[in-house]
Amino acid sequence: MCAEVMIRVNNLSKSYGDLQAVDQVTFNVQAGEVFGLLGPNGAGKTTTLEMMEGLRQPDEGEIYIGGQAVHKHPERVRPLIGVQLQSTSLFDLLTVEEIFKLFASFYASSLPLEAVLERMNLTEKRTSLVKTLSGGQKQRLAIGLALLHDPAVLFLDEPTTGLDPLNRRALWDVVNGLKKDGKTIILTTHYMEEAHALCDRLAIMDQGRVIALGTPDELIASLHMESAIQFTARINKADFSTLRGVTKVLHQGDQVTLYTSKLQESLTDLIRWADTHQINLLQLQTRQATLEDVFLHLTGRSLTEE
Amino acid sequence: MKGYWQLTLAQLKLFARNKTVIFWTTFFPLLLMVVLGYFLGDGGSQVKLQLGWVDYDRTPASLELKEAIGLQGGFNIEDFEDNEGQAKEALKEGELSVVLVVPQGYGAALAEEEVAPPLSLFYDEVDQSEAQLSFALLEKAVDDLNKQLVHFEERISYEKIGIKATHLTYIDFLVPGIVALMIMSSNMNGVAAQIASWRERQVLRRFKISGVKARTFIAAQITARMLLNITQSILVLFVGIYLLGAQMNGSWLLLLFYIVLGILVFLSIGFIIAGLSKTPEHAAPVAGFISFPMFFLGGIFFPISEMPSFIQPLVYALPISHLSDALRQVMNIGYGLVELWLPTLALLLWFIASFTISALVFKWE
Numbered sequence: 006m007c008a009e010v011m012i013r014v015n016n017l018s019k020s021y022g023d024l025q026a027v028d029q030v031t032f033n034v035q036a037g038e039v040f041g042l043l044g045p046n047g048a049g050k051t052t053t054l055e056m057m058e059g060l061r062q063p064d065e066g067e068i069y070i071g072g073q074a075v076h077k078h079p080e081r082v083r084p085l086i087g088v089q090l091q092s093t094s095l096f097d098l099l100t101v102e103e104i105f106k107l108f109a110s111f112y113a114s115s116l117p118l119e120a121v122l123e124r125m126n127l128t129e130k131r132t133s134l135v136k137t138l139s140g141g142q143k144q145r146l147a148i149g150l151a152l153l154h155d156p157a158v159l160f161l162d163e164p165t166t167g168l169d170p171l172n173r174r175a176l177w178d179v180v181n182g183l184k185k186d187g188k189t190i191i192l193t194t195h196y197m198e199e200a201h202a203l204c205d206r207l208a209i210m211d212q213g214r215v216i217a218l219g220t221p222d223e224l225i226a227s228l229h230m231e232s233a234i235q236f237t238a239r240i241n242k243a244d245f246s247t248l249r250g251v252t253k254v255l256h257q258g259d260q261v262t263l264y265t266s267k268l269q270e271s272l273t274d275l276i277r278w279a280d281t282h283q284i285n286l287l288q289l290q291t292r293q294a295t296l297e298d299v300f301l302h303l304t305g306r307s308l309t310e311e
Numbered sequence: 312m313k314g315y316w317q318l319t320l321a322q323l324k325l326f327a328r329n330k331t332v333i334f335w336t337t338f339f340p341l342l343l344m345v346v347l348g349y350f351l352g353d354g355g356s357q358v359k360l361q362l363g364w365v366d367y368d369r370t371p372a373s374l375e376l377k378e379a380i381g382l383q384g385g386f387n388i389e390d391f392e393d394n395e396g397q398a399k400e401a402l403k404e405g406e407l408s409v410v411l412v413v414p415q416g417y418g419a420a421l422a423e424e425e426v427a428p429p430l431s432l433f434y435d436e437v438d439q440s441e442a443q444l445s446f447a448l449l450e451k452a453v454d455d456l457n458k459q460l461v462h463f464e465e466r467i468s469y470e471k472i473g474i475k476a477t478h479l480t481y482i483d484f485l486v487p488g489i490v491a492l493m494i495m496s497s498n499m500n501g502v503a504a505q506i507a508s509w510r511e512r513q514v515l516r517r518f519k520i521s522g523v524k525a526r527t528f529i530a531a532q533i534t535a536r537m538l539l540n541i542t543q544s545i546l547v548l549f550v551g552i553y554l555l556g557a558q559m560n561g562s563w564l565l566l567l568f569y570i571v572l573g574i575l576v577f578l579s580i581g582f583i584i585a586g587l588s589k590t591p592e593h594a595a596p597v598a599g600f601i602s603f604p605m606f607f608l609g610g611i612f613f614p615i616s617e618m619p620s621f622i623q624p625l626v627y628a629l630p631i632s633h634l635s636d637a638l639r640q641v642m643n644i645g646y647g648l649v650e651l652w653l654p655t656l657a658l659l660l661w662f663i664a665s666f667t668i669s670a671l672v673f674k675w676e
Contacts, residue, residue: 058520060676080522088520090513098328099321110317111521134328150517 011036011158011189012057017066019052026052028213030066034191034206036157039184041204042193043296045306049213050193051091054162057191058088070158084112087151089144091162097136101127101146104135105153112154125149125179141172145179152183159183161192165199177203197296209300216303224299228252230264233298234272236289237261238279248274255301264294264302314523318531319538326539336497337543341550344489347612348482348555360445362386363398363410370418380411380452385444402433409434409445421460479643483558486551487638488611490544494573495605495631497540500598502532502581507594510585510676519675529582529673537574544570560645566638572658573634579665580630586672605631610639633657 012034019027027049034040042050055061057068059079068075075082095104102118109115122128125145130138138146144164151159161180165173180203183190194200200207201221209217209224217224230252237259245254250267265271268291279286301307326332362380366373369392381388389407391398398410410433420427432449434442457463509515518528548566551557581598588594605611608618609631615623626632633654640646640654648655 060516060520083520083522086520088517090517090520095512095514095517096321096325098325103321103324107317107321108521110313111518111523 009036010034011038011071012040012191013067013069014053014057015067017053017056017068018064019049019056019061020064025213027056027063030208030210030213030215032208032215032218034189036189037184037187038205039180039190039192039203041200041207042191042210043195043197043200043204043207043300044193044210045195048210050210051162052213053210054160054191054193058086058160059083084154085156086158086160087154087156088160089147089151089162089164091166095135095146095150098134100132100134101138102131104146104150108150109153115153116155121149121152124152124182126175139172141168141175144168144172144176148179148183156188158189158191161190163193163195165194165196173199197300201296207296209296209303211300211304211306217299221296224296225294228264228294228299228302230266230294230298232265232268232291233294234263234265234268234275234289234291235260237287238284240284243278243282245275245278248278253302255305257307262298262301264298315527315531315534318523318528319534322531322535323538326535332501336493336501336539337546340489340493340496340543341547344485344547344551345555347485348551360386360408360441360448361406362388362445363401363407364388364390365393365395365398365410365412366390367393367415368413368417369393370422372418372421373413376413376417376452376456379456380449383448383452385448399433402435405435405438408438408441409449411449479558480556482551482555483643484614484639485612486548486555486557487642488635489551490547490570490638491573491609491631491635492606492611493543493547494540494570494634495577495609496602497543498536498574498577499581499584499602500595502536502578503584503588503594503598504591506532506582506585507588508591510674511590513676515675525673525675533575533578536578537571540574541567541570557642559642561641562645562647565648566641569634569637569641569655569658572655572662573630573638576630576634576658576662576665579662579669582669583665583672586669586674605629608632610635630658630661633661 010033014030014032014034017027017030018025030049030053032040042053044050052061056063057070057075059075059082062079063076066076070082071085073081073085099107101122105118105121109118119128122131125148127142127145127149130142135143135146148159148161148164151161164180165176168176177199180190180192192203194203204221206218206220207224208215217227219227238261239259240261245251245261245263248263248265249270250265251263251271252266253264255262255264263271263275272291275286278284297307364377366377377388380386389401391401391410395410395412398407398412401407402410412431412433414428414430417427417430430453432446434445436442458465506515515528548559552559580601584594584598584601588597607613608615608622608626609629610626611631615626615632618626637651637654637658640651
């Protein structure tokens with residue numbers, strides 16, 4: 006597969022006063038790829054996205070989308086991109102169809118309304134006022150508006166935040182459908198299972214920096230640990246790194262996470278150690294390592310921590 | 312161009328579907344006008360004076376006097392017979408305007424063609440206006456009767472020929488004021504709150520991403536609000552003129568010109584407030600803070616000339632004063648553009664200044 010680079014981001018930086026919101030961010034996105042920006046709130050995902058959309062002028066660095074230099078001519082990139090903003094409350098008192106017609110009027114040409122409604126599963130809601138839509142429907146409406154002028158690149162900023170699991174799944178289907186249509190999609194999220202399920206590649210961001218970049222599987226493999234053993238115990242200090250197979254130990258309050266490449270041996274050693282020291286291991290569980298662990302490993306903090 | 316029409320249309324639909332906006336911008340001013348017009352306007356109905364009649368004489372002559380007074384009109388006569396105390400009590404209570412006491416011997420003196428003992432007229436010193444009116448009416452009645460008694464022949468007379476003067480009532484004052492008020496609150500408060508809220512909810516940013524130009528957006532806002540406000544103003548004017556009887560002595564075209572000019576001035580001020588305030592929670596109080604003094608000082612409900620003199624120069628600097636003034640002069644007196652050069656100039660200056668500033672401070676996000 007000969008991959009064409011659709012987006013090139015080079016050494017992008019932006020600061021607000023003393024806060025370095027985005028710090029030397031560099032990545033490329035291939036055409037037709039779903040690229041994720043994963044990170045906790047305040048990691049700089051949205052600022053990065055807004056600079057790529059031409060809404061914010063970067064302090065430093067370059068952005069090219071489809072060959073257009075966004076940092077120099079933000080308005081030239083607009084026909085190429087479709088944007089779904091994080092907050093999507095538009096006009097409560099217009100109907101779905103009226104909003105589509107309004108936004109379609111801003112472009113020289115636009116997709117047929119029926120096709121967009123169909124794609125976003127909003128055909129039945131065509132004549133409903135926006136205020137009567139559910140959260141998931143509003144989110145699909147916002148994505149539909151971004152699609153109207155048939156852009157090659159779509160930006161989705163936390164499209165599933167605030168949605169219940171069912172609507173989240175429905176939105177994943179929408180994103181996957183758009184990927185099949187050949188759209189290049191950049192999305193931000195702070196749900197790692199979402200990043201894993203949707204993204205071809207992703208950049209993990211923390212405090213304005215990209216701290217890891219790759220396919221979800223690559224990122225997990227880079228930990229050199231396939232499994233995690235998690236438990237809670239009242240212990241002052243114990244050296245678990247001597248247990249066989251354990252590659253990394255994380256303490257978060259009473260909770261201990263041991264990463265291991267040899268699950269059975271580490272577990273056997275752990276149980277023996279607990280017996281010897283007469284320590285009760287509570288909530289003992291083992292699981293596959295996830296992107297959450299990658300983040301934890303890189304920053305020492307949990308993704309969902311505030 | 313397509314975008315401009317669609318934005319205008321969308322804004323009009325938003326107006327039409329927002330019941331709160333319709334109530335506060337259309338029905339509230341209408342209601343205010345009708346209520347104030349009925350309560351404060353004189354409505355042409357004359358108040359009848361109450362006269363307490365105390366008669367110690369009870370002769371045909373005193374009855375003749377009572378009839379003569381009755382013929383004057385303007386008095387409701389209540390007969391207390393010889394119960395003077397009760398009549399005076401009623402006067403103190405405010406139930407009567409005046410009490411007229413006819414002494415005993417009045418009829419007898421007249422029959423002898425002598426000077427009758429004087430009548431006593433008691434009045435409320437506090438309520439001078441009712442008393443003065445009563446004096447005038449009674450004097451006329453007594454005068455007529457005197458002339459009759461001495462067989463007076465008029466040598467000089469005059470004929471009263473009524474011409475229509477511009478007799479203005481409160482409703483004539485009120486209707487143009489309400490139109491000015493409506494233009495101010497609908498545009499200034501409305502546009503400031505709405506734009507600030509759209510900015511916060513990223514609606515404006517969404518427009519910007521779609522390539523909407525600031526001038527397209529603003530032009531559509533102006534068009535939609537212009538259509539709405541002209542309709543509202545005409546509604547208020549029609550109710551004021553045809554239902555409440557306000558006068559319209561000037562040119563409708565000129566009136567429309569001032570309505571449009573007023574809309575432009577307050578729309579621009581609204582855009583300035585929206586541009587300077589960060590959140591809708593910020594914009595609404597600022598708009599309120601600016602409109603509140605104009606509400607009371609702008610000559611909407613009370614003439615500016617009745618305000619304390621130190622405040623008047625300030626009041627004349629406000630655009631609302633000039634707008635209500637211009638509307639009032641056109642409707643009440645029928646002035647033209649030439650006579651109204653001052654408010655016209657003031658409104659034009661306000662428009663140019665606020666439009667320039669609003670264009671400078673407008674921001675999408």
